[in-house]
Amino acid sequence: MGVTLKDVAERAGVSRSAVSRTFTDGASVSAKTRSKVEKAASELGYAPNALASSLTTGRTKMIGLIANNFHNPLILEVFDLFTRGLQDRGLRPLLVNLSDATDPADSVRMLRQYSVDGVIVASSTLPSSFALAFKAAGLPVVHAFGRYATAPDVHVVGIDNVACGRMAAEALVQRGYGRVAFLGGPRSATSTQDRVAGFLGALAGCPEVHVSASYASAYTFDAGRTEMQQLLQDTPAEAYFCGDDLLAVGALSAIHEAGLSVPGDIGLIGLNDMEMARWQMIGLTTIRQPVAQIIDAAIALVVSTIEDPGRPPETRLFPCRVVERQTLRALP
Amino acid sequence: MGVTLKDVAERAGVSRSAVSRTFTDGASVSAKTRSKVEKAASELGYAPNALASSLTTGRTKMIGLIANNFHNPLILEVFDLFTRGLQDRGLRPLLVNLSDATDPADSVRMLRQYSVDGVIVASSTLPSSFALAFKAAGLPVVHAFGRYATAPDVHVVGIDNVACGRMAAEALVQRGYGRVAFLGGPRSATSTQDRVAGFLGALAGCPEVHVSASYASAYTFDAGRTEMQQLLQDTPAEAYFCGDDLLAVGALSAIHEAGLSVPGDIGLIGLNDMEMARWQMIGLTTIRQPVAQIIDAAIALVVSTIEDPGRPPETRLFPCRVVERQTLRALP
DNA sequence: GGCCGGCTTGAAACCGCTTGCAATGACGGG
DNA sequence: CCCGTCATTGCAAGCGGTTTCAAGCCGGCC
Numbered sequence: 001m002g003v004t005l006k007d008v009a010e011r012a013g014v015s016r017s018a019v020s021r022t023f024t025d026g027a028s029v030s031a032k033t034r035s036k037v038e039k040a041a042s043e044l045g046y047a048p049n050a051l052a053s054s055l056t057t058g059r060t061k062m063i064g065l066i067a068n069n070f071h072n073p074l075i076l077e078v079f080d081l082f083t084r085g086l087q088d089r090g091l092r093p094l095l096v097n098l099s100d101a102t103d104p105a106d107s108v109r110m111l112r113q114y115s116v117d118g119v120i121v122a123s124s125t126l127p128s129s130f131a132l133a134f135k136a137a138g139l140p141v142v143h144a145f146g147r148y149a150t151a152p153d154v155h156v157v158g159i160d161n162v163a164c165g166r167m168a169a170e171a172l173v174q175r176g177y178g179r180v181a182f183l184g185g186p187r188s189a190t191s192t193q194d195r196v197a198g199f200l201g202a203l204a205g206c207p208e209v210h211v212s213a214s215y216a217s218a219y220t221f222d223a224g225r226t227e228m229q230q231l232l233q234d235t236p237a238e239a240y241f242c243g244d245d246l247l248a249v250g251a252l253s254a255i256h257e258a259g260l261s262v263p264g265d266i267g268l269i270g271l272n273d274m275e276m277a278r279w280q281m282i283g284l285t286t287i288r289q290p291v292a293q294i295i296d297a298a299i300a301l302v303v304s305t306i307e308d309p310g311r312p313p314e315t316r317l318f319p320c321r322v323v324e325r326q327t328l329r330a331l332p
Numbered sequence: 333m334g335v336t337l338k339d340v341a342e343r344a345g346v347s348r349s350a351v352s353r354t355f356t357d358g359a360s361v362s363a364k365t366r367s368k369v370e371k372a373a374s375e376l377g378y379a380p381n382a383l384a385s386s387l388t389t390g391r392t393k394m395i396g397l398i399a400n401n402f403h404n405p406l407i408l409e410v411f412d413l414f415t416r417g418l419q420d421r422g423l424r425p426l427l428v429n430l431s432d433a434t435d436p437a438d439s440v441r442m443l444r445q446y447s448v449d450g451v452i453v454a455s456s457t458l459p460s461s462f463a464l465a466f467k468a469a470g471l472p473v474v475h476a477f478g479r480y481a482t483a484p485d486v487h488v489v490g491i492d493n494v495a496c497g498r499m500a501a502e503a504l505v506q507r508g509y510g511r512v513a514f515l516g517g518p519r520s521a522t523s524t525q526d527r528v529a530g531f532l533g534a535l536a537g538c539p540e541v542h543v544s545a546s547y548a549s550a551y552t553f554d555a556g557r558t559e560m561q562q563l564l565q566d567t568p569a570e571a572y573f574c575g576d577d578l579l580a581v582g583a584l585s586a587i588h589e590a591g592l593s594v595p596g597d598i599g600l601i602g603l604n605d606m607e608m609a610r611w612q613m614i615g616l617t618t619i620r621q622p623v624a625q626i627i628d629a630a631i632a633l634v635v636s637t638i639e640d641p642g643r644p645p646e647t648r649l650f651p652c653r654v655v656e657r658q659t660l661r662a663l664p
Numbered sequence: 665g666g667c668c669g670g671c672t673t674g675a676a677a678c679c680g681c682t683t684g685c686a687a688t689g690a691c692g693g694g
Numbered sequence: 695c696c697c698g699t700c701a702t703t704g705c706a707a708g709c710g711g712t713t714t715c716a717a718g719c720c721g722g723c724c
Contacts, residue, residue, distance in 0.1 A: 673719090
């Protein structure tokens with residue numbers, strides 16, 4: 001069940017080198033040998049062993065794809081785009097799930113053992129130290145959805161979370177909300193930190209707006225719901241900027257359950273524009289991340305870093321925009 | 333940037349074989365050499381090249397994971413469980429996205445080139461010919477969420493879709509619905525065919541119940557919504573069994589938009605119990621697939637088939653159950 | 665006709681690791 | 695004290711490819 005180079009060579013009556021050459025482009029083979037080899041190969045159903053060739057070429061064409069929250073619907077889009085994008089370039093994704101807090105060092109070792117050509121970390125909650133560990137191991141790495149840095153240590157592709165916070169603040173102010181709040185994910189996530197910073201920063205110039213902040217324990221529906229239930233015990237704000245659509249939907253649920261209406265009693269704006277946000281019974285006003293662009297850039301960046309390992313770390317940020325639906329009151 | 337067996341051997345002052353043996357368990361090495369080798373290895377930061385060893389052992393410990401609908405939230409659960417399950421057994425998933433109808437032969441070739449040890453096809457919409465192609469290529473393969481067969485050609489793990497159709501029918505009859513209908517996914521999917529067969533079959537014995545069927549163009553929110561909008565033009569049934577939760581949510585949306593209520597005017601029961609089904613603003617009554625069990629069994633099956641390639645094809649089905657929420661009227 | 669240069673080709677070394685085999689050495693029993 | 699046994703070890707031959715190198719071949723030119 002394994003037809004090899006040698007088999008093809010024998011059947012075609014040529015040397016193994018000849019066969020190898022007809023399958024590596026840019027190598028010098030005469031049309032005649034090539035056709036002999038191709039005939040033999042197709043008769044035998046030969047396909048070169050990619051792993052064996054990786055031994056000498058040093059390229060496996062495999063890219064490690066690392067994610068840690070498999071429960072956020074956004075990751076669906078991410079996986080779809082990543083796998084397709086990689087496949088289009090003849091690369092294969094080796095998937096790593098960091099859900100259960102495994103030791104980062106383990107995954108680094110594992111990916112080195114499998115000699116992936118590069119690594120893409122797709123997470124807005126992992127610290128940058130994580131991507132750095134790959135870089136330290138000599139692997140080209142891109143942190144997608146990572147934190148912006150003026151002097152980055154590794155490639156970062158994503159959005160400007162501070163600007164998103166500002167954008168949310170503006171959206172709320174423009175609609176005349178006077179008491180607003182941030183409802184974020186875990187404080188430890190850089191995305192949370194940046195979003196709240198942008199949000200508060202933008203509102204620092206509006207003394208007439210009252211602002212507060214609280215944090216859910218995770219980027220999940222339940223956490224968002226629980227947190228909003230808490231908030232409803234007290235005097236809630238007029239509108240909330242939720243650090244993630246899942247949180248927003250959880251909050252929405254809590255508000256409905258409390259017999260209040262959105263946006264009548266409370267306004268809500270999320271972040272991500274996950275697929276479900278447009279479902280009519282949700283109709284979440286949110287800030288859209290340009291996922292496709294981010295992923296495309298991440299792949300492009302990892303590929304060019306594989307080709308030129310010396311390439312200095314780079315940050316690529318893509319603009320977000322507010323998607324207006326039905327959880328904020330209309331603009332005046 | 334690649335420390336090899338040889339480097340470790342030299343530093344430890346032993347032969348390459350000795351080093352190799354200390355890293356393969358079950359090999360005979362004295363405690364003394366072992367410790368020398370381990371010391372040298374850790375000093376050098378050595379990790380054996382899994383791909384190189386696969387050349388001689390014939391095992392890569394990589395499993396191909398094939399999916400074709402990256403937009404159904406259920407796949408999130410599937411990916412999470414699969415990656416974790418594989419990681420727990422020291423295996424790695426090589427992900428293949430079949431979204432864009434690529435030639436099956438291509439993926440077979442690709443997975444053979446990468447010498448995966450086995451393949452898991454996770455899809456309820458792919459024809460079984462697909463899994464068969466892998467088998468024909470000599471690869472151990474399990475079709476998860478595939479169609480039940482008494483004399484299967486490949487391993488199948490999943491649910492009894494016919495029984496699910498029956499279960500849905502019973503749920504509707506028990507609640508006294510007199511005009512019911514099936515709202516399925518694409519006719520070409522075996523899962524659709526089986527579900528409708530079970531549904532209609534169960535109702536064949538109830539002449540007092542009026543039953544009909546229609547099919548959405550895909551397993552998506554939009555398709556479900558569009559199909560329900562069509563149905564609402566005419567006289568809709570009292571309750572629908574939707575072949576997938578996504579369809580059900582789309583239908584739910586269409587019904588709301590038409591100013592009707594669920595379950596007041598129309599009842600809805602879905603299938604899958606995707607994560608969003610329990611969101612309060614959806615509250616979908618549905619039939620739950622035991623995804624975790626299915627995936628666990630799929631992994632177990634592929635692993636044992638790798639160990640014993642002669643193992644005859646097997647079918648493992650797991651029972652589903654109705655999850656009662658708020659889209660069907662209460663039991664009398 | 666002879667010579668030069670370029671395109672093809674095969675032999676052989678190597679990529680990093682495993683493993684069969686034979687040699688070595690330690691150890692216990694007779 | 696000698697010998698057989700057995701665990702340990704190193705050598706060397708692969709695993710399935712790629713690639714360097716030198717040799718072979720061809721046509722074209724003088």
